[in-house]
Amino acid sequence: MMDCLIKFLSFLLLSLLISTNFIDGAPALSHFCDRNFTGDSTFRANLNGLLSSLSSNSTNSTQYYLNGFYNASAGRNPDEVYGLFLCRGDASTEECRDCVATATREIIQLCPAQKVAIVWYDYCLLRYENDDFFTTMDSRPSEFKQNAKNVTVDNVTEGKLFNAVVIKTLVESAYKVTAAPSGSERFAVKEELTDYGNLNTLVQCTPDLSGGDCNRCLLIIIGQIPDCCSGKRGGRLLTPSCNFRFEFNNSFYNQTYEQAPPTSPQVPPPPPPPTPVSSKGRSSVSAVTIVAIVTPISVSAVLFCMGYLFLIRRRRRKKYESVEQDNVGNEITSAESLQFDFATIEAATDNFSDDNKLGAGGFGEVFKGRLPNGEEIAVKRLSRSSGQGVEEFKTEIILVAKLQHRNLVRLLGFCLEREEKILVYEFVPNKSLDYFLFDPEKQGLLDWPRRYEIIGGIARGILYLHQDSRLRIIHRDLKASNILLDGEMNPKISDFGMARIFGVDQTQGSTNRVVGTYGYMSPEYAMHGQFSVKSDAYSFGVLVLEIISGRKNSSFNLTDGAANVVSHVWKHWKNGTPLQALDKNLTETYSRNEVMTCIQIGLLCVQEDPADRPTMPKIIKMLNSDSVSDLPMPTQPAFFFGGGTKESSVMPTSQSALVSVDKALITEVYPR
16 A cells, blocks of 8 residues: 555656656657666666766767767666667757757656656657667557547548558658668658648658668558558657658648768767766755645545555456456457448449459359448358358457458458358459469569569568467468459458467467468478468468569479479579579569569578578568578478479479369368
């Protein structure tokens, strides 16, 4: 009880002290604190020295690493502290200096006993930690702020178009920032005339990041616009390594700002020796004032703590008594909140008319539809012979509905009536990747920059499934026909009917019912039913090689000198002619470094031993690498067949027939 009272009073007094300091300057936008330390320690002395160094270097632009950026460290392990400040690229010297001075003073008040702290202001951020974080991309923690005013839109579709305009403009600025060489100022502003007014945008990364890490950081936070700022006239998202801001009809940045030419990094001077911190002059609040404040609220604080402890205990007891019942109830509520009635689906698709049919397969049929509010949808009507039960179907719905990423198709709901099992997805207008990639008349629409973006988008979508979503998902059926393309030709992974959830510590699963598509299956999955993130990596590798070559995995036969796209590309790699595997439509548009990087990534992903295949975080890093020489060399892939008509598989002969068939159908095989 006494601890609770002390914490309450401490918080109140700290709030009073901070509010007195905010009177004369703009308050912090947000802050974050972590990892407590004892108040009177060596770390505290080192921190004071570091903050003094940061503050003094904000007044002397000749000592900057770059204008508006400086990093330094103080002390030795285990009490060493690392810190930096970053000013907005359009801030004047005076604005930067004043902001950093305020930050170095107030961060101690906001985070009085923490080893990790970051504070964001309009013109700068200041950050310190007890671990070396320099040159490391950190997109968490993240904080967002919104303009209170909304943009007037007529329907859901119009709202999505609005978000797309904002995202497109921010992404264009992000590319401008990340294209700058290392050591350059990573800051850009942009003004765009749109149907909703003048759109002003700003993006920035810390200059110590590589172009690839800056790009990754910005794309991560820009992808959160539908969650943080949908339909708002302005918004910003702040992280330790990057940030963005947008406003309509509000030129919030310095209009005279011009992008500075790249400058060479300078070595920051060492921080001054730690100086003791005097407690004098820290606050103008007298002891008499403190007593006068504390006395009237003491009784209220005690009552507050008693009530708080009572509620916590009751909540814990209730949680342990009915955790299973609550979980079941939540699942049912989540599923039913997504349910469409059959009459709505029937009306939206004009009674499943052939004119609205988008495609068909072993799973059933897909129809285009339009809801009463004007939103276009894709309706997937599962065949009654699909074998999936109602409970399995509901589980899949709840799973997919929780996945939210710009490179995943979004599930809107489902229908379970009249023995029908129907999935309702967002409508993606440009069909699937295979529609363009394997059609000689449409291949030319996918130039190399577009294909490179598609490869990157698919990789980011898989990374989200494997690592960044609330659940770890193994897709198990990645292929060109399951990659849909939106109006801007951005890829969206679809069809999660075969996906499996992994536990937090789980790395591998197994099944006696192997489902998927031949040619994309990894050998350990096809033969033994073992699946993991590495089996998805194998499928991704096959997909990458198809995108590069423009040839379908099943389009080969042994008279071509190769059994599939993997052996086709490997043959050219081994012979020292990898670029001969490139789609002939790309001869005028391709980047040699990017193509070679993607070929190498594709071959690394299809290696026989799962341990040799890269994980998705490593694949993302490879895609952002500036040099092919930084990548490991691939070994002979799995499912490799030599030239001519004689098969020479790396697998046992008795199993060769299993992998030589490559049907673009969802099928089942029972492993040995």
